[in-house]
Amino acid sequence: MAPLVEYLGPPGTFAHAGADRLRTVPEGAVLEPRPTVQEIVHDVDEGRCDMGLVPVENSVEGGVTGTVDVLVFETTRVVLREEVVVPVTFSALRRAGDDAPPATVLSHPVGLAQCTRWWGSRSLECRPTTSTSEACRLVAASDEDGLVAxxxxxxxALAGLVAVETGIEDHPGAETRFALVAREELGPTGDDKTTVVVTPPSEVPGILLRLLEPIAARGLNLSNILSRPLRQGLGVYCFVLTIDRHASDPDVRGALDDLEALGCTVKRLGSYPAWPPGAVGPGTGVGA
Ligand SMILES: O=C(O)C(=O)Cc1ccccc1
Known part of the structure; x- marks a missing residue:
C-alpha cells in the first residue's frame, strides 16, 4: 500500500513546501495535511500513518519547542528519518475589501516571532495559530475587520487573501528545518546526523561538561544542542544533542555508551541523512 505522509497543514504551509524536497519517501506516497504537530507525531507513533513532516528548528528563532517537546516527552516509537531545510519569507495578507486599520495579526508563533518589527511598530494584537496557512484560513473565514495573516x-493566495506587503520578516534569509518522522530510520549514507535526548542524573555538578566530554574526545562534531525543561521544577533540564555522524558509527556508539555509564538516560531519536542533499538520490516530488 502507498505510504501515508502527514504534514502540518492546511495546504500552503512551509511544511507543505518542505514535502516537495523530501528525498527518502517512496514514490506514490499519499500526502495529507493535519492541523497540529501533536496529532501528526502521535499518528506516526501509534501507526495511524507512516511518516510525518513537522518543523523542528528555525534559523532565527531556534528550536520549535512545541515539536521538540512532543518528540522528547510523548513518543515511544517515533524516529527521525530525514531532515529538510526550507527558506522562509513572510507576507502580510488581508481579505479583499477589508480596509479597516490593521488591528490583529495571526500566524504560527515562529511567523509572529520573525516579523516582530512589522507588527510591533503598528502595535497590533497577536493571535498565535497552529500554522501560517491556518492563520490565512481563519482571516479568510472571519467577518472581523482589521485582521492580518x-x-x-x-x-x-490559496486562501483567497491579498498580499498588502511582502518580505516583512525582521531577518531576511531565514530558513526552517523540518523533520520527517517515521517508525523506522535509514541506514548510513555517508553523511548523516544522529539526534539523542540526554537526561543527566540529578544534582551532579558540572554534568553538562562531563556529558560533552565523550563526544568531544572522539572528535565527533556536535551541530546542535538544545536544553528543554523536564517540567519537574526550575533548573531541571534534558539536552537534545545532534551529532554529525550515523548512530551505527563505532565512535557514536561508544560516546552514547559512555553517557549511559555516567548515569544519563539516553533516548535515541534516530539517524538521518544530513541536509543539504549529499549521498542520497533526487527528490521524490511528493509535495507542493
Ligand atoms: O506554519 C507553517 O507554515 C509551518 O510549516 C511552520 C512554520 C511556521 C513559521 C515559519 C516556519 C515554519
Whole structure:
C-alpha cells in the first residue's frame, strides 16, 4: 500500500513546501495535511500513518519547542528519518475589501516571532495559530475587520487573501528545518546526523561538561544542542544533542555508551541523512 505522509497543514504551509524536497519517501506516497504537530507525531507513533513532516528548528528563532517537546516527552516509537531545510519569507495578507486599520495579526508563533518589527511598530494584537496557512484560513473565514495573516504569499493566495506587503520578516534569509518522522530510520549514507535526548542524573555538578566530554574526545562534531525543561521544577533540564555522524558509527556508539555509564538516560531519536542533499538520490516530488 502507498505510504501515508502527514504534514502540518492546511495546504500552503512551509511544511507543505518542505514535502516537495523530501528525498527518502517512496514514490506514490499519499500526502495529507493535519492541523497540529501533536496529532501528526502521535499518528506516526501509534501507526495511524507512516511518516510525518513537522518543523523542528528555525534559523532565527531556534528550536520549535512545541515539536521538540512532543518528540522528547510523548513518543515511544517515533524516529527521525530525514531532515529538510526550507527558506522562509513572510507576507502580510488581508481579505479583499477589508480596509479597516490593521488591528490583529495571526500566524504560527515562529511567523509572529520573525516579523516582530512589522507588527510591533503598528502595535497590533497577536493571535498565535497552529500554522501560517491556518492563520490565512481563519482571516479568510472571519467577518472581523482589521485582521492580518502572516504567511507565505502562496498560502495567502490559496486562501483567497491579498498580499498588502511582502518580505516583512525582521531577518531576511531565514530558513526552517523540518523533520520527517517515521517508525523506522535509514541506514548510513555517508553523511548523516544522529539526534539523542540526554537526561543527566540529578544534582551532579558540572554534568553538562562531563556529558560533552565523550563526544568531544572522539572528535565527533556536535551541530546542535538544545536544553528543554523536564517540567519537574526550575533548573531541571534534558539536552537534545545532534551529532554529525550515523548512530551505527563505532565512535557514536561508544560516546552514547559512555553517557549511559555516567548515569544519563539516553533516548535515541534516530539517524538521518544530513541536509543539504549529499549521498542520497533526487527528490521524490511528493509535495507542493
Ligand atoms: O506554519 C507553517 O507554515 C509551518 O510549516 C511552520 C512554520 C511556521 C513559521 C515559519 C516556519 C515554519
Amino acid at each position: 502572516i504567511a507565505s504569499a502562496k498560502a495567502g
